[in-house]
Amino acid sequence: MEITETPVVTVMKELIKPERIAETHISYVFLKGDEVYKVKKSVDFGFLDFSSKKKRKAMCILEKELNERFCKGIYLDVLKIVRKEKSFDLVKYDSSLLTIDYCVKMKRIADDAFLSTKVAKGLVNASDAVRIGENIAKLFKNIKTDPYAAESNGSYDIVKFNCEENFAQTEGYKGNLIDPAQFDFIKKQTMRFLAENEALFTRRLKEGYVVDGHGDLRLEHIYMDGDDFGLIDCIEFNQRFRFNDVISEIGFLSMEVDQMGRTDFSDGLLEGFFKVYDDEDSKKLLNFYRCYRAYVRAKVTCFLLSSKDESWEHYKKNKDDVTKLMNMATLYASNMFETKSLVFYGLMASGKTKNAKVFAELLPVRHVNTDVVRKVMHGIDPETKVHVDFGVDIYSKENSLKLYDELGRIAEANRKLGRMTVVDGSFSKTEYLDRMKAGYTGKFLKIRFFASEDEILARLEKRKSRVCVTDGRVEIYESQKKTAQEIGADFEVETTGRAEENTKGILRFLINEA
DSSP states (O other), rough: OOEEEOHHHHHHHHHHOOSEEEOOOOOOEEEOOOOOOEEEOOOOOOBBBBBBBHHHHHHHHHHHHHHHTTOSSSEEEEEEEETTTTTEEEETTTTTTTTEEEEEEEEEEGGBBBBHHHHHHHHOOHHHHHHHHHHHHHHHTOOOOOOOHHHHHHHHHHHHHHHHHHHHHOOOOGGBBOOHHHHHHHHHHHHHHHTTTHHHHHHHHHTTEEOOOOOOOGGEEEEEEEEEEEEEEOOOOOOHEEEEHHHHHHHHHHHEEEEEEEEOHHHHOOOOOOOHHHHHHHHHHHHHHHHHHHHHHHHHHHHHHOOTTTTSHHHHHHHHHHHHHHHHHHHHHHTTSOOOOEEEOTTTSSSSSHHHHHHHHHSSEEEEEEEHHHHHHOOOTTTTTOOOOOOOGGHHHHHHHHHHHHHHHHHHHHHTTOEEEEEEOOOOOOHHHHHHHHHOOOOOEEEEEEEEEEHHHHHHHHTSSSSSOOOHHHHHHHHHHHHOOOOOOOOOOEOOOOOHHHHHHHHHHHHHHO
């Protein structure tokens, strides 16, 4: 990226001789050795005002003060950039020398220490996420917040205003960048949730869950270096963005990780966070705030695209991002009042597993395949073929009942984290569904997948030469078809079309069902 060569950039290049300069829409960052120097731009975006040296000085001081709550030894000093006769220097910010500008001096954090890098490189897993989530929660638990400031910046009325502002600012994108049905659904669910839960939001404020927090809790703002753990770059420039319910903070991080397709890591973060904030109100608010955060990210991307056209090289990617974020917000909205689970069922080779995989790739759900869980329960590699007669050995009724008990337990654990589960299996007996329901306190929606007999037999024939987890084959298909009981479908999908289109259809079903 080409850096805009302003006078302060020229001076800092001469003073610091940086190895690298990074530029954002609000600052310049100069990296040299073990140190980082951040200079705020002279900009005024309404929600952010750095237009005078006096304001930039105040924001530099506030940035250091606020971020020191979340990390130790990273924010080193606030310095003044000054002229000394024919040269320049960096001195204490309260010096009387002629001011050019101000900057924050920081200790440089290694790129590999940031959680964004660790997740991208596969250096952390879901177990690590639990510990990270708990550490984040402890940082928020120790924040001292002025109750008057919390009420002024994080009350129910402020939350409602923020939501209404989102919809007002995006109304013009309906039918272009935003699907109208999704817009209407998310707005309806959000405003209904607010109307029905005003007492909940007020209680959260009074009980101290609304804190002078971070405001921009993302993977790139979290670092881990040995035993050293912390957060950086909290929002200093707008209290309305920084004062949040703690669940809004972890909800933002969870949503970002969901967007990456790492629901396992996201759920680990939540599991750790809820070890500290282990109350039903916190869990009740999770999907409301995940929906809100996904919608805000979609909105900001719409703003960016509104000044571009399709000739811009990044246009398609950003438009795809809007679609994904709106799909995520829609799914969160469908689970805002109650976290549901989906049963993708049908005869072998009906297309349920393929559709479940695509659904889970496109949306933030946990996909659980009955064949995989069954084999894992018996110590068998999921891709190992088990060639037994229909209804015997690991497929006996006794083992099947144990399987569906376990599936209910898995779905319930996911439900407690606000996560929709997609359980993919044949569900050929009503008893199996009943056993799964016995261990689950939420609502199951049943989606039946089907295809023509010729199509199913052709698919089973193709499986003979492929490695896959299912043991379905032509010679046992007839047995399953004859003995299968109908468990009743809330929605049906014929699977000769594209799975991506089927996902859209199921999402529309969830909108209509809510």
